[in-house]
Amino acid sequence: MTGILIYDTVMCILAFILGTVIGSFLNVVIYRTPAHMSIVNGPSHCFSCGERIKPYDLVPIFSWIFLGGKCRKCKAPISARYTFVEALTGVMFLAAFIRFSISWQLLIAIILFSVLIVLSFIDIDHLEIPYWCTITIALLGIPMLFIEPDFPWVEHLAGAAVIAVPFAVLALFGGMGGGDVQLMAAAGFLMGWEIIPSAIIGVVLGAIYGVISKAVNSKRDKEINEQIKAEFSEWIKDRMTADVSDIVVGEYEKGVCKINADIIEEKAWNNPEAFKDDCKELEASLTEIAKDIPENKEFVFRVTAKNGVVEKSKFQQRIAFGPALAVGIAIGVIFGERIISWYLGLM
Numbered sequence: 650m651t652g653i654l655i656y657d658t659v660m661c662i663l664a665f666i667l668g669t670v671i672g673s674f675l676n677v678v679i680y681r682t683p684a685h686m687s688i689v690n691g692p693s694h695c696f697s698c699g700e701r702i703k704p705y706d707l708v709p710i711f712s713w714i715f716l717g718g719k720c721r722k723c724k725a726p727i728s729a730r731y732t733f734v735e736a737l738t739g740v741m742f743l744a745a746f747i748r749f750s751i752s753w754q755l756l757i758a759i760i761l762f763s764v765l766i767v768l769s770f771i772d773i774d775h776l777e778i779p780y781w782c783t784i785t786i787a788l789l790g791i792p793m794l795f796i797e798p799d800f801p802w803v804e805h806l807a808g809a810a811v812i813a814v815p816f817a818v819l820a821l822f823g824g825m826g827g828g829d830v831q832l833m834a835a836a837g838f839l840m841g842w843e844i845i846p847s848a849i850i851g852v853v854l855g856a857i858y859g860v861i862s863k864a865v866n867s868k869r870d871k872e873i874n875e876q877i878k879a880e881f882s883e884w885i886k887d888r889m890t891a892d893v894s895d896i897v898v899g900e901y902e903k904g905v906c907k908i909n910a911d912i913i914e915e916k917a918w919n920n921p922e923a924f925k926d927d928c929k930e931l932e933a934s935l936t937e938i939a940k941d942i943p944e945n946k947e948f949v950f951r952v953t954a955k956n957g958v959v960e961k962s963k964f965q966q967r968i969a970f971g972p973a974l975a976v977g978i979a980i981g982v983i984f985g986e987r988i989i990s991w992y993l994g995l996m
């Protein structure tokens with residue numbers, strides 16, 4: 650009895666340590682792949698002084714604590730996020746081991762969790778979920794067909810289909826992006842029906858996150874929206890014809906405002922041919938209005954106008970839903986079966 654207990658404890662510790670080591674590598678992937686840098690060539694350097702980091706300072710979690718979160722040479726602070734990613738990966742590997750013990754499912758789960766961590770942080774930094782992450786998750790569904798033969802391919806396809814439709818609708822009404830829909834379809838293919846509790850948890854977490862981030866920035870966003878409205882009102886005065894309304898949409902990305910000049914209602918404008926060129930100066934002044942927004946944030950704006958008068962304008966931040974969806978998927982993988990049987994027990 651004690652033998653088993655010691656074995657389990659040692660295996661749990663090993664799972665956590667393996668996770669922190671992989672997490673250390675995931676940090677490199679998160680930082681380097683969006684910049685198209687090699688993940689294998691080139692050792693890690695300090696971002697401040699460029700000093701190559703010594704192997705003994707690369708021990709996950711401990712090095713950062715031991716160095717007090719500072720570079721050994723120049724004492725520049727090292728982001729706590731690296732250590733957080735290492736610890737998080739350790740915890741997820743531990744959770745996967747407790748759920749699946751040594752099995753093929755364990756291997757699938759730790760690959761999945763690693764990809765989820767990478768895509769979450771890339772989504773936070775760049776507001777985009779890389780294709781290779783989504784494709785990797787979908788491909789993990791193929792070995793599952795052999796690992797769990799009583800879980801037929803029809804159920805995998807059903808999982809993808811049942812989730813893709815409602816998420817595509819969510820994307821259509823704003824908020825979610827195409828990357829979020831692809832992620833959920835890929836996870837649905839991997840997980841089958843167990844994607845349903847994951848999706849519900851993901852959407853609820855995403856909505857809470859969206860409401861909080863909107864509340865935190867609402868004053869600034871309202872002010873910018875007012876200025877955009879004023880700028881537009883001035884600009885469209887002589888450019889619109891009477892009695893036809895139109896919606897002008899655009900976005901703020903990487904510090905620049907852009908108007909989507911290809912989707913205008915031509916009848917509404919005096920000179921639709923010149924619209925594109927005319928937009929240039931408007932874009933420049935909108936960029937000036939939004940100049941205090943950090944460059945890694947993205948916004949969409951939408952202005953409804955009629956008779957040369959702005960009726961409505963909206964300026965809304967695009968939110969990274971990847972992390973919320975990833976948390977939902979991870980909870981579904983670990984507890985999905987239990988959640989589903991609990992739910993079926995209620996009926």
Ligand SMILES: [Zn+2]
Binds near residue numbers: 699722724
């Ligand atoms: Zn340094």
